[in-house]
Amino acid sequence: MARRIVVCGGGSAGGVLAARLSEEPANTVTLVEAGPDYRTPEETAPELLDANQFGFTTHDWAYESADQVVDADSIPMFGIVEQGVVPVLRGKVIGGSSSVNGANALRPTPEDFARWTGLGNDRWSWDRVLPYLKKLEDDPVGGELHGTGGPVHIERFTEGDGLRPVMSAFLEACAQAGHPVRQDMNGADRRGAGPVPFNRKDGIRQSSALAYLGPARDRANLTVLGEQTVDRVEFTDDGRARAVVLGDGTRLEADLVVLSAGAVGSPAVLMRSGIGPRRLLEELSIPVIQALEGVGRNLRDHPMVYLTYAVDEEAVGELLPPLQTVLAFSSAGAGSGGEVDLHALPFTMEPGVMLVPLGLVRPYSLGRVEISSRDPEAAPRIRLGLLDHPDDVRRMVAGIRQVRQIIGSGPLEKYVRAEQWPGPEATTDADLTRAVLQGKNTYCHAVGTCAMGGAGTPAAVVDESGKVHGLDGLYVVDASIMPDIPAVPTNTTVMMMAERCADELRRGD
Numbered sequence: 001m002a003r004r005i006v007v008c009g010g011g012s013a014g015g016v017l018a019a020r021l022s023e024e025p026a027n028t029v030t031l032v033e034a035g036p037d038y039r040t041p042e043e044t045a046p047e048l049l050d051a052n053q054f055g056f057t058t059h060d061w062a063y064e065s066a067d068q069v070v071d072a073d074s075i076p077m078f079g080i081v082e083q084g085v086v087p088v089l090r091g092k093v094i095g096g097s098s099s100v101n102g103a104n105a106l107r108p109t110p111e112d113f114a115r116w117t118g119l120g121n122d123r124w125s126w127d128r129v130l131p132y133l134k135k136l137e138d139d140p141v142g143g144e145l146h147g148t149g150g151p152v153h154i155e156r157f158t159e160g161d162g163l164r165p166v167m168s169a170f171l172e173a174c175a176q177a178g179h180p181v182r183q184d185m186n187g188a189d190r191r192g193a194g195p196v197p198f199n200r201k202d203g204i205r206q207s208s209a210l211a212y213l214g215p216a217r218d219r220a221n222l223t224v225l226g227e228q229t230v231d232r233v234e235f236t237d238d239g240r241a242r243a244v245v246l247g248d249g250t251r252l253e254a255d256l257v258v259l260s261a262g263a264v265g266s267p268a269v270l271m272r273s274g275i276g277p278r279r280l281l282e283e284l285s286i287p288v289i290q291a292l293e294g295v296g297r298n299l300r301d302h303p304m305v306y307l308t309y310a311v312d313e314e315a316v317g318e319l320l321p322p323l324q325t326v327l328a329f330s331s332a333g334a335g336s337g338g339e340v341d342l343h344a345l346p347f348t349m350e351p352g353v354m355l356v357p358l359g360l361v362r363p364y365s366l367g368r369v370e371i372s373s374r375d376p377e378a379a380p381r382i383r384l385g386l387l388d389h390p391d392d393v394r395r396m397v398a399g400i401r402q403v404r405q406i407i408g409s410g411p412l413e414k415y416v417r418a419e420q421w422p423g424p425e426a427t428t429d430a431d432l433t434r435a436v437l438q439g440k441n442t443y444c445h446a447v448g449t450c451a452m453g454g455a456g457t458p459a460a461v462v463d464e465s466g467k468v469h470g471l472d473g474l475y476v477v478d479a480s481i482m483p484d485i486p487a488v489p490t491n492t493t494v495m496m497m498a499e500r501c502a503d504e505l506r507r508g509d
């Protein structure tokens with residue numbers, strides 16, 4: 001059956017969806033992206049290609065979170081655009097956030113999906129997602145758990161193969177503190193320290209634009225519209241999506257509409273289309289098509305603070321690649337058997353400074369997104385809710401103490417001179433609590449704002465295939481439909497979800 005499909009948002013999920021859905025010749029696929037479309041690597045801005053840089057400096061939506069940062073002058077600058085403001089970085093370009101991100105390709109774990117099935121999403125069990133995690137990757141590690149030959153190439157820096165001495169010393173220090181050191185942090189057991197698996201090839205970030213859309217560009221049934229903002233979706237009287245309306249008023253008729261505008265963009269498009277919390281829609285005089293209280297709620301993100309150390313420039317030597325290793329550990333301590341809820345990732349970009357970003361990957365805090373106007377160009381109100389929950393703060397403080405022990409140990413002695421932030425004077429729980437509340441930032445992994453779940457579940461917006469409850473022909477597939485946040489960076493999980501949903505959607509069954 002010939003179908004006109006419009007995919008709204010060309011990011012991590014949208015790139016995968018457009019490429020996979022256009023493999024079916026009967027589908028005519030239009031991908032609409034608000035940012036610029038770069039068709040080839042030659043056209044692409046260098047900072048989007050170079051996996052050692054972050055592309056958000058040039059291709060970002062410039063959103064801010066309403067989270068309060070107290071007394072922000074004293075905290076490190078990294079990731080903070082303006083003092084006192086927590087940015088909500090989101091790529092605005094073809095490939096979306098996968099074009100601007102850190103290319104950290106840590107995969108989600110069986111425990112992550114046990115939480116999803118525990119929330120009633122039985123079809124998202126580990127054994128049913130693993131085939132799609134394997135399908136997307138080309139990981140030389142191979143074996144039962146890994147795919148080879150998929151679109152996204154995976155690389156690690158290892159001893160004797162690019163691992164910098166300071167990173168190697170970090171792994172040794174982790175081992176001394178009782179953490180297992182692993183060669184494959186995407187393997188069966190992830191607790192411990194090891195080289196980060198990256199979606200990069202020869203230094204080039206493997207975004208969805210490069211890895212998925214690149215090879216699909218010549219298909220006659222795929223059109224990519226860059227620099228076009230989706231305003232809203234239009235419906236027939238009996239609740240079937242029939243067109244996508246762009247910011248300039250253009251209507252794209254469709255048999256199937258897939259929103260993949262991300263954790264901020266997708267709930268915003270739904271709200272402008274009359275799908276969302278009734279009170280908000282009424283306040284903005286938007287006719288209610290479907291009242292769904294969960295739209296924009298259930299936002300989950302990983303909070304992060306940037307421990308900062310003065311280091312010996314000469315001993316550290318070459319600064320790039322800035323990030324090579326990760327420690328995944330429990331706030332309850334090494335050897336406690338507690339769940340992995342923290343990541344520490346030493347990072348060097350500036351001479352004489354080493355950051356050790358500490359991220360809480362099992363947060364309890366919740367945030368939200370709401371549109372502030374019917375205007376598609378108006379920034380939504382975003383509150384990430386970082387560290388609102390006291391137990392999130394407590395576990396961050398416990399994490400700082402453990403990182404301090406590792407950074408202060410023998411293997412790193414010749415590199416590290418002094419702690420600059422929070423600083424040696426911050427010793428008590430009260431000092432460290434104040435410090436994390438002042439220094440809180442984001443690991444940039446917001447998800448969950450159009451969560452999947454059974455119809456009638458308070459937060460649920462879509463069903464397990466991404467179909468919006470109560471409407472036909474409208475799906476959401478991206479980070480926003482995660483019911484809970486995985487304890488890893490989110491890009492690979494998003495791509496896996498898009499692979500899986502595309503498999504179901506491509507033939508219309």
Ligand SMILES: Cc1cc2nc3c(=O)[nH]c(=O)nc-3n(C[C@H](O)[C@H](O)[C@H](O)COP(=O)(O)OP(=O)(O)OC[C@H]3O[C@@H](n4cnc5c(N)ncnc54)[C@H](O)[C@@H]3O)c2cc1C
Pocket residue numbers: 008009010011012013014032033034035054056089090091092093094095096097098100101102103104105106228229230231260261262263265266269376443444445446478479480488489490491492494
């Ligand atoms: C700075 C940064 C660093 C990160 N680092 C990592 C990392 O190292 N590893 C990792 O796993 N994850 C990382 N992440 C998170 C990861 O990249 C995201 O979770 C993932 O890319 C989200 O995919 P998505 O498809 O949901 O959204 P996105 O990739 O953000 O795509 C949404 C797309 O929709 C477009 N869009 C939005 N609204 C509209 C509209 N109205 N009309 C048209 N287009 C629209 C956007 O421009 C964008 O292209 C990082 C994120 C950021 C921002």
